[in-house]
Amino acid sequence: MFNLCMFTGDATSKESSPFINSSTSDVEKSQQYDGKNMALFEEEMDTSPMVSSLLSSLANYSNLTQGSKEHEEAENNEEARKKTVQAPRMGTLMGVYLPCMQNILGVILFLRMTWLVGAGGVLGTFIIVFMCCSTTMLTAISMSAIATNGVVPAGGSYYMISRSLGPEFGGAVGICFYLGTTFAGAMYILGCIEILLIYIVPAAAIFKMEGLEGAEAEAALLNNMRVYGTIVLSFMALVVFVGVKYVNKLALVFLACVILSILAVYAGVIKTSFDPPFFPVCLLGNRTLVSKGFDICAKTIEQGNATVTTKLWRAFCDSEFLNATCDEYFTSNNVSQIQGIPGITSGILAVIYIFTIFQLFQLMKIIFLFGEGVNGNLVIGTLAWPSPWVIVFGSFFSTCGAGLQSLTGAPRLLQAIARDSIIPFLRVFGHGKANGEPTWALLLTACICETGILIASLDAVAPILSMFFLMCYMFVNLACALQTLLRTPNWRPRFKFYHWALSLLGMSLCLTLMFLCSWYYAIVAMVIASCIYKYIEFCGAEKEWGDGIRGISLSAARYALMRLEEGPPHTKNWRPQILVLMSLDGEQSVEQPRLLSLTSQLKAGKGLTIVGACVEGTYLNNQPQRIKAELLKLMEVEKVKGFSQVVISSNLRDATSHLIQAGGLGGLRHNTVLVSFPKNWKQAEEHHRCRNFIEVVRETTAAHLALLVTKNISAYPSNGERFTEGHIDVWWIVHDGGLLMLLPFLLRQHKVWRKCKIRIFTVAQMDDNSIQMKKDLMTFLYHLRFDAEVEVVEMHDSDISAYTYEKTLVMEQRSQILKEMHLTKNEREREVQLIQGKNATPTPTSPTSPTAPTPAAVTPGEEVQMTWTDETEKTNNPAVANPESVKDMFNMKPNQSNFRRMHHAQELNGVIVKKSKEAKLVLLNMPGPPKNRNGEENYMEFLEVLTEGLNRVLLVRGGGREVITIYS
Incomplete structure (x- = not known):
C-alpha cells in the first residue's frame, strides 16, 4: 500500500526525464543533505526520497473524512482553519x-x-x-x-x-x-x-x-x-x-x-414469565377476528330471559334477528376467546426459546397481524415493562x-x-x-x-x-x-x-x-x-485501482498463454496477427498514420495487433515514452485495439530486426508484418530506408512470416470514408498460402470496403487451358465460401522491347555507381544524371510494345550539361576512381537475368494497369528478395515497375503455410 503515501517537502518530481535534472547546484545539494550521511545518494533525492520521510508520511497519513468535531471547529473557530485537521477516533463501540x-x-x-x-x-x-x-x-x-x-x-x-x-x-x-x-x-x-x-x-x-x-x-x-x-x-x-x-x-x-426500548422488552420477558399478560384473541373456528366493530366475542348473549345478537352477529348476517341469513362459515363454526400466546411473550421472542417451538407451531394459525387481534395495539409494546409507551x-x-x-x-x-x-x-x-x-x-x-x-x-x-x-x-x-x-x-x-x-x-x-x-x-x-x-x-473508465477483474484478466491471459502451443495454429484457427512497422520522420513523428487505418479495417480477423516503431539512438532518455504515447493516441483515433512497442538501437536496421524477432509473447506472436513501401527510395539520402526495407523482406521470409507492403499509402481511405462502388482486384500470380484471397474478405467486413466487389485475376501461360482454369478457380472459390468474379488473363510470349533493354541498362548502371564509387551526395546525383542524359534518346517501338512509355526521369531532348575543372575534380572528389572506370559504365551490357525480370515486370504491369487501373485496391503477389545482396537496388526497381500506374497497391507475400481451407 505504499502507493497511497503523499510526500511533502521541497523536492520536485522530474517527470520529463527518468534521470536527474541538475537544476539544483552542487552547493545547494551539499548544503541540503549536509550531515545526513547521504552523499552517495544525493543525486537521486529528487526522485527517491529518504526512508525517514517515507515512513513519516506513512505514519501521518490520514484518509478519513472530516467528522462532526472537525466541522464544528471549522464553522465556529476561525483559528481552527489554520490547524491541521486530525481524524476523529470514535472507536469500535x-x-x-x-x-x-x-x-x-x-x-x-x-x-x-x-x-x-x-x-x-x-x-x-x-x-x-x-x-x-x-x-x-x-x-x-x-x-x-x-x-x-x-x-x-x-x-x-x-x-x-x-x-x-x-x-x-x-x-x-x-x-x-x-x-x-x-x-x-x-x-x-x-x-x-x-x-x-x-x-x-x-x-x-x-x-x-x-x-x-x-x-x-x-x-x-x-x-x-x-x-x-x-x-x-x-x-x-x-x-x-x-x-x-x-x-x-x-x-x-x-x-x-x-437501547432503553430493547431493555424494556427483555424486562417484560422476565416479568411475563411470572405474571403472563392477558392476550384475549377472538376466534371464529380456527381464524382470528379483527377486534374492530364488536366488543363481545360471542354470537349471542343473554339479557334477562331473552337471547339477543351481538355486534359480531351483525357483521356476518344481514339483520340482527336470529332468523337472519348469515355467512355459511359463520354459522358452521363456533366463536371462542383464548389466550393469544400462553405462557410466553410473542412470536419474535419465541425464536429464542427453542423448546417451545412445537407448542407455538400448533398455534401458528392464530398469531395475529399488525396487532389487529389485540385492539390495534403495538404487539411488542404490549409485552414491554413498565409501560407500552x-x-x-x-x-x-x-x-x-x-x-x-x-x-x-x-x-x-x-x-x-x-x-x-x-x-x-x-x-x-x-x-x-x-x-x-x-x-x-x-x-x-x-x-x-x-x-x-x-x-x-x-x-x-x-x-x-x-x-x-x-x-x-x-x-x-x-x-x-x-x-x-x-x-x-x-x-x-x-x-x-x-x-x-x-x-x-x-x-x-x-x-x-x-x-x-x-x-x-x-x-x-x-x-x-x-x-x-x-x-x-x-x-472509458480511466481509473486503474489494481482491481480483481484485471487480476482475473491477468490470470486468464497467463493460463491461455501457457496452454497456447508455441507451434503454428491449425489452418482453421489462423488469423492475421499483425505487426505494424511505423516509420518516423526526423522529428520522431509518425509518417504514415494511414497504416493504422488499414490495420483497423482488417480487424475482422480478430487477431493480435502490435504497432511498433524503431528509433536510432540510446534508451537512456524518455524518448520511447513519448513515441509510445503518440502511437497509443493514434491507435485510439483509428480505433485499433492492440499493443504498442518501441525499440531503440544504435542501428535502425538492428532495431527493426529485434522488433520482428522479439514481438509477442509465447504462442501469441505476430505472423504477419505490415510495412509501407519506402518513398523516394531512389534519392541518395533515402538509401538507408531502401536497405532497411529489403532487410525486412529478407527477415520475414526467413522467419516464415507473411508480409504486407502498401504502395501509395497516403492514397488509402481513412476509416471515415465510404466506397459506394468499385472493385477490389486480386492478382493471383503464384500461390503462397491463400492470404491473398483472405485479405479482401476481411476488408469487406469493414464499412469502408463493404460495397466493393471482389475480382480475382489469374495468369495463364501459352500451354495452359484458360477455360478449365476458370472453372477450377470458380469451384475452388465456391468451396472456400468466397463470393468473387473470376477472370483468367492470358500472357503470350513477346519480344523484348528496346525500351526494356534501355531501362534495364539504366538500372544496372545506376546500381553500379552507387556501389563502386565513393561519391558525395552531389557527385552521385551528377553521375546519375550524366548516365540518364546519355541514354535519353527517343524510345524505339516494337510490334509487341507499340506504346512503350518514356521513363519519368528522362525527357527526350533534355540533357544535363556540366563543366568540370581539374581543381574541382581534385578538391571535391579526392576519393573518386579513375575516370576510365566511369567511361566503362557507358559501355556495359545488362545482365540477362535482370533483362528477363524487367521484361516480365513490364508485361505484367501492362496487363494489370489495363484491367485494374480504376480499381479501389489492387492486391498482388510480391516477388521474393534476391539471394545475392548485389541486386538489392534492382529488386526495388522491379517492384517499382510492377506497380507503376496503379493508385493503391497492396503487395502480399505469404508465410509459406496454408491460411485458408475448404474444410469446416
Missing part, C-alpha cells in the same frame, strides 16, 4: 457497534417482525431470519477481511468493491448502494409516520379514516403518509444541511432511546435516528462516487460547501427520497432497498472470494477468520434472497446495475 445496532433494531423489528411471525409461522420465520442473519454475518466476515487489507478511505462498501472489482463494478454497485441507502431513509421516515399516526396521535391524521373500510381506509392512510412524510423529510434534510454535528448529537439521544416512543425515535443516518450517509457516498469521476454526469455532485459538506448530493438524495415517500407504502418501499443492499452485499462477498482465489500479492488482510467458501456461500445467499423476496425487483435492480456498468465501460 461508538463508531461501529452502536450505529449498526440503531439500523438493525429499527422499523422492521418494531413494526414488521410480529407480522412476519403471524404470516409465516414460527418455523417459517425462524428459517427466514436465520437466512438473513447468516447473509449479514457472512458479508460481515468478508467485509472485515477487505477492511483490514489496508486503509479504506471514504466510501465504505463502495470503495471496497470498486478497488477490488474495478471501476465498472464499483460504479454500478456503488450507485445501487446509494439508491438503497436513500430508499432506506424513505422507509425509516414512513415507519416514523406510521408509528406517529397509528399508535401515538391518530387524531393528527389529515385524511380521516374513521368509518372507512378496505381500499378507502388504505388510501387515506397513504395520503397521510405522503403529507407528513414530506414534512419530516424536509426537516431532516434541513438538519443535515445545517451541519453533521447536530446529526451526531441527536444520534446519541435516539440510540439511547432504542416505552416501546412506542423508542421505536419512533429509532426510525427518526435511522432516517437521519441515511440522509447523512447517502450524500457522502454519492460524493465519493462523483469525486472518482467514473460517471461523468455525476461530477457536479462531488462539490459542496467549503467544509466539504455534500450540498448538491444532499439535494439529489432528498429528491430521490421524496420519490420513496410518495410511494407511501412501507411494504412497497422495503423490497426496493432490499434489492440494492443485497446486491451490494453480494459483490462484497464476490470481491473477498475473488481476491482470495487469485492470491494477489497485495491480499494480506489482518482479519484471518475468513475463507473463500464462506464468501461464495454469502454471495449465493444474497442472490437467493433477492429472487425469493421479489424476482421482478431483482431483475430490475440487475438491469439498472448492468446499464450503469456498460455506461462506465462506454465512457
